[in-house]
Amino acid sequence: MEVGLHGSKGRYLGDLMYLPLDYTVSDYVLRRRGAISFGSSTVFASTPRFERRGGISYDKQDETAIYVRMLDSLYLIPFIQYTHILDTHRTQMTSGDVRMKSKPDKSNEGKRKASISESDMKLLDKLSSRDNKRQWPSRFLSLHKRRQRRRPVASLSHQHVSLLDTQYQRQAECLLSNVGNWNFDIFSLDLLTCGRPLLHIALNIFRQYDLINTFSLDIMKVFQVFSLIEDGYHSTNPYHNAVHAADVTQAMHCYLQEKMLQGSIPKFEIMTSLVAAMSHDLDHPGVNQTFMIATANHLAALYKNTSVLENHHWRSCIALLQQSGVFNHFDKKTWEQVEWQLRSLILATDITRQQEFLSRFKKYLDDPNFDFRNNFEQRHFMLQIALKCADICNPCRDWPVSKLWSERVCDEFFRQGDYERQLQIPVTPLCDRHATTVAKIQAGFLQFVVAPLFQEWQRFLPTPLSSQMIKNVKLNLEQWQIIISDENKEKEILIAEQEINEQNEKSDVEDSAETVSLHVTDEEDDKVEDGRLPLTFAHLLDDQEDLSYNSSRRGSIRSLSPVREEPDSLLLEQRRHSMPPCCFQKEITNVTVHRDILPLTQYLRRRSLPTAMILHATSLERLTDKLSALASDRVTLQKKSTSMEDFLTRPKISNLSPSFETSRLASGLLVSSQPSSHGNTIRFLSKRRKSQTLPHSEDDDSDHGDSNESDFETVDDHTFPKEALVSRTQFSVPIITRETTHQSFNCLNNLEHGRVVNSIHEGLTNFHELNVKGNSPINKMPHVESTDFDSGLIPPDITKKVPNTVSPTSLSQ
Ligand SMILES: Nc1ncnc2c1ncn2[C@@H]1O[C@@H]2COP(=O)(O)O[C@H]2[C@H]1O
Numbered sequence: 111m112e113v114g115l116h117g118s119k120g121r122y123l124g125d126l127m128y129l130p131l132d133y134t135v136s137d138y139v140l141r142r143r144g145a146i147s148f149g150s151s152t153v154f155a156s157t158p159r160f161e162r163r164g165g166i167s168y169d170k171q172d173e174t175a176i177y178v179r180m181l182d183s184l185y186l187i188p189f190i191q192y193t194h195i196l197d198t199h200r201t202q203m204t205s206g207d208v209r210m211k212s213k214p215d216k217s218n219e220g221k222r223k224a225s226i227s228e229s230d231m232k233l234l235d236k237l238s239s240r241d242n243k244r245q246w247p248s249r250f251l252s253l254h255k256r257r258q259r260r261r262p263v264a265s266l267s268h269q270h271v272s273l274l275d276t277q278y279q280r281q282a283e284c285l286l287s288n289v290g291n292w293n294f295d296i297f298s299l300d301l302l303t304c305g306r307p308l309l310h311i312a313l314n315i316f317r318q319y320d321l322i323n324t325f326s327l328d329i330m331k332v333f334q335v336f337s338l339i340e341d342g343y344h345s346t347n348p349y350h351n352a353v354h355a356a357d358v359t360q361a362m363h364c365y366l367q368e369k370m371l372q373g374s375i376p377k378f379e380i381m382t383s384l385v386a387a388m389s390h391d392l393d394h395p396g397v398n399q400t401f402m403i404a405t406a407n408h409l410a411a412l413y414k415n416t417s418v419l420e421n422h423h424w425r426s427c428i429a430l431l432q433q434s435g436v437f438n439h440f441d442k443k444t445w446e447q448v449e450w451q452l453r454s455l456i457l458a459t460d461i462t463r464q465q466e467f468l469s470r471f472k473k474y475l476d477d478p479n480f481d482f483r484n485n486f487e488q489r490h491f492m493l494q495i496a497l498k499c500a501d502i503c504n505p506c507r508d509w510p511v512s513k514l515w516s517e518r519v520c521d522e523f524f525r526q527g528d529y530e531r532q533l534q535i536p537v538t539p540l541c542d543r544h545a546t547t548v549a550k551i552q553a554g555f556l557q558f559v560v561a562p563l564f565q566e567w568q569r570f571l572p573t574p575l576s577s578q579m580i581k582n583v584k585l586n587l588e589q590w591q592i593i594i595s596d597e598n599k600e601k602e603i604l605i606a607e608q609e610i611n612e613q614n615e616k617s618d619v620e621d622s623a624e625t626v627s628l629h630v631t632d633e634e635d636d637k638v639e640d641g642r643l644p645l646t647f648a649h650l651l652d653d654q655e656d657l658s659y660n661s662s663r664r665g666s667i668r669s670l671s672p673v674r675e676e677p678d679s680l681l682l683e684q685r686r687h688s689m690p691p692c693c694f695q696k697e698i699t700n701v702t703v704h705r706d707i708l709p710l711t712q713y714l715r716r717r718s719l720p721t722a723m724i725l726h727a728t729s730l731e732r733l734t735d736k737l738s739a740l741a742s743d744r745v746t747l748q749k750k751s752t753s754m755e756d757f758l759t760r761p762k763i764s765n766l767s768p769s770f771e772t773s774r775l776a777s778g779l780l781v782s783s784q785p786s787s788h789g790n791t792i793r794f795l796s797k798r799r800k801s802q803t804l805p806h807s808e809d810d811d812s813d814h815g816d817s818n819e820s821d822f823e824t825v826d827d828h829t830f831p832k833e834a835l836v837s838r839t840q841f842s843v844p845i846i847t848r849e850t851t852h853q854s855f856n857c858l859n860n861l862e863h864g865r866v867v868n869s870i871h872e873g874l875t876n877f878h879e880l881n882v883k884g885n886s887p888i889n890k891m892p893h894v895e896s897t898d899f900d901s902g903l904i905p906p907d908i909t910k911k912v913p914n915t916v917s918p919t920s921l922s923q
C-alpha cells in the first residue's frame with residue numbers, strides 16, 4: 111500500500127512513501143495538512159490507479175496519528191482465516207473509525223467500543239501500540255553493543271499492511287491454499303505478505319492441523335510468538351532469513367502430509383516439528399560455526415565449539431516461547447517435552463553431523479523390525495531426518511526456484527569469505543569467491559550431500575513426492591554441470607591467451623641485459639620453475655582456478671614481503687593483523703641471490719618485491735600492479751574499521767568483533783622461532799607478537815603510529831644500513847619455502863577445518879581432534895561428535911504411545 115497525499119477535491123498530489131503507517135510522515139506534509147489519506151495502488155491497463163481506502167488524522171503537537179477512518183472493506187488477514195473468534199466479527203470490521211493514540215480520549219472510548227468487538231479491540235490495541243516492540247526485553251541475550259536495526263519490511267507495522275491491503279491478502283490466501291503442494295512458491299508469498307511469509311504460512315498450517323484448538327492455544331499469543339520468530343531472522347542475510355524458515359516449514363508440512371505418515375504422527379509431535387522447522391535457524395548471523403570460532407565469538411565459547419549455531423537457534427526459540435507465554439498453560443512435564451523435542455530436532459540440523467544421521471538412517475531402514483509408528487524413538491528420529499531433508503531441500507525444487515536458493519546460499523558463503531579476507535583470517539575455501547564458483551559448490555553439494563540423503567528418504571517413503579524430489583536433484587545437477595563445463599571452456603580460452611602473452615613477454619625479457627641467478631640453498635625449498643611464481647604468491651595472478659587453500663591466503667602477503675620500498679605505516683599496520691606472521695619464523699631458509707649485473711636504479715625500484723620473485727620481468731610488473739592495487743585496497747580498508755561489527759549489518763547474536771580471545775587463539779598457533787641473524791641477513795618479520803591480534807586495537811594504532819620500515823628490518827638495521835646493502839653485490843634474503851608455508855598454513859587449517867579449540871578458557875593450545883573425511887564441501891566443515899542429548903534419545907518421561915489428539919492435560923498423565 112502506498113500513502114498518498116490528496117488535495118481538497120480528492121486530487122492526488124503524489125505518493126508520500128512506501129508504507130508502513132508508523133513511518134514518520136515528512137514535516138512538509140504535516141505542516142500543510144491535518145490529515146493524510148491512504149489507499150492501495152494498482153496498475154490497471156498499464157495505468158497506475160490509486161484507490162482511497164481511508165484517512166488518518168493526527169495530533170499536530172506530537173505528530174502521532176489519532177484517528178484512522180476506514181472507508182473500504184477491512185479485515186484482519188492473519189486472524190480472519192484462522193480463528194472462529196474473529197470470524198464472527200468480520201462484518202463489524204468492514205468499515206469504521208479507530209482511535210490510535212496511546213492515551214485515548216475517554217469520551218471516544220464508548221464510540222470505539224460500540225463499533226468494534228472486544229477481541230478486535232484487543233488486537234487493535236496491540237497493533238497500534240507502537241512501543242510494544244521496544245518494551246519487550248532484548249530478545250536474545252547474546253545481543254549487546256549494537257541494537258538490531260529495524261527491518262523495513264518485517265516489523266509489526268506489516269500487520270498494518272496486511273490489515274489494510276485486501277488485494278494482496280486475497281492473492282496470498284489463494285497462494286496459501288496450495289501450501290501442501292511441492293511447487294508452492296515461497297518467494298511470491300514473501301511478496302504478497304510484505305515480508306511476513308513465515309507468520310502467514312505457519313498460521314495457515316497450524317489451522318490445517320487444528321493445533322490451536324487441540325492444544326487450547328491463545329491466538330494472540332500464537333500470533334505474537336510467530337511474529338517474534340519471524341523477526342528473529344535477519345532479513346539482511348541472503349539465505350538464512352525468514353523466507354528460508356518459511357520454506358523449510360512448508361517442506362516439513364509436505365513431508366508430514368505424505369500418505370505413509372498421515373495419521374502416524376501424534377499432533378503434539380506435529381506441532382513441535384513445525385515449531386522446530388520455523389525456528390531451526392533463528393537469529394542466524396549469516397556466517398558459519400567455523401567463522402564464529404575463528405573470530406572467538408562468545409557463543410562459540412558458550413557452546414564449547416559444538417553445534418554453536420544450532421544450540422543458539424534452539425535456545426532463542428525457547429526464549430521466545432517463554433516470552434510469549436504461548437505454552438504457559440502446559441504443565442511442567444508437557445513443557446519439558448516441548449523443550450526436549452525442539453532441542454533434539456533443531457540440533458539435528460547441524461549439517462556437520464550429516465554423515466552420522468545418514469548412517470543411522472540407513473541402519474534403521476535395513477532393520478526389518480523398524481516400526482516408527484509404534485516406536486517413539488524411531489518416530490522421533492524420522493522427524494529429525496524429515497527436518498534435515500526440509501532444511502536442504504532447495505536443490506529438490508524446480509530449477510528456477512532451486513537456482514535462486516543456490517545463488518542466495520553462495521552469496522552468503524562469499525560474503526563470509528569477504529569478511530574473512532578483510533579480517534585477514536584464513537578464507538574458508540567454500541566461501542572464497544576467487545577460488546570457486548556457484549556451480550562448483552552446487553554440483554558438490556547436490557552430489558555429496560543432497561542426493562545421498564534423499565535417496566534414503568525415497569527408500570523410506572517411495573512416494574510420488576520423493577520421486578519428484580530425486581528427479582529435480584538430477585535435473586538441477588545436470589544444469590550445474592553444464593554451467594561448469596561452460597566455465598571450464600572459458601577458462602581454457604583465457605589460459606591459452608595468457609600463455610601466448612607470456613611467450614611474447616618472455617622473449618622480450620631474454621633480450622634485456624638483466625640477468626639474475628638464483629641459488630637455493632635447500633633442495634626442499636620452493637622451486638621456482640619456468641619463471642612461474644611460488645605457490646604462495648600464485649593468488650596474485652589472474653588465473654585463480656584450482657588454487658589450493660594455501661594460495662588463497664591474501665593476508666599473508668605482507669608478512670612474506672621481504673623488502674619494502676618505502677616506509678608505509680599503513681601497510682605495516684595492516685600487516686600486523688595478518689594471521690599470524692610468527693608462524694613463518696621458524697621455517698625461514700636463506701636464498702642467496704647474485705645481483706652483480708642489476709643496475710642500482712633497477713634494484714631500488716624492485717626492492718618492493720621479494721627478491722625471490724625477481725625472476726621474470728612480466729611477473730614482476732604484474733605483481734607490482736597487483737601489489738599497488740592491494741595497497742590501495744588497504745587504504746580503503748583502513749578508512750573503515752576491520753571490525754566484524756562493520757561487516758555484519760545486523761549482528762544480533764553476536765558482537766562479532768574479534769576479541770582478546772582471538773589474539774590468544776592466534777598466539778596459541780604461533781611457532782616459537784629463533785630466526786637467524788647473520789651480519790648480512792635481513793630479517794623481515796616483525797618481532798612484535800602483539801601484531802597477531804585481530805583486529806587492531808586503539809593501542810596498536812598508537813603504538814604503531816611511528817612505525818616505519820625499521821620495524822621490518824629489526825635485526826640488522828643498525829649494523830647493516832640499507833645504502834650499504836644496495837652497494838653490495840651479494841646478500842641473503844629469507845624466503846618462505848613451499849613446504850614450510852604448507853606447514854604454517856596447515857596449522858591454520860587445523861583450526862579452520864579439522865580441529866576445534868577445546869575451550870578458549872581452558873587453554874588455547876589444547877586441541878580437540880575432530881573427524882574430517884571426504885571431499886564434499888560439507889565434509890570440509892568440522893565434524894562434531896554426538897552430544898549428550900542424543901545419547902539417550904528418549905526423554906525419561908515420554909510415553910510410548912502419544913495419542914493423535916493430545917490435550918495439555920492428557921499429555922501430562
Ligand atoms: N544449495 C545449497 N548449496 C550449498 N550449501 C547449501 C545449500 N543449501 C543448504 N546448504 C547448506 O546446508 C546447510 C543446512 O543447514 P543451514 O540451513 O544452517 O545451512 C545450510 C547451508 O550451509
Ligand SMILES: [Zn+2]
Binds near residue numbers: 358390
Ligand atoms: Zn536451515
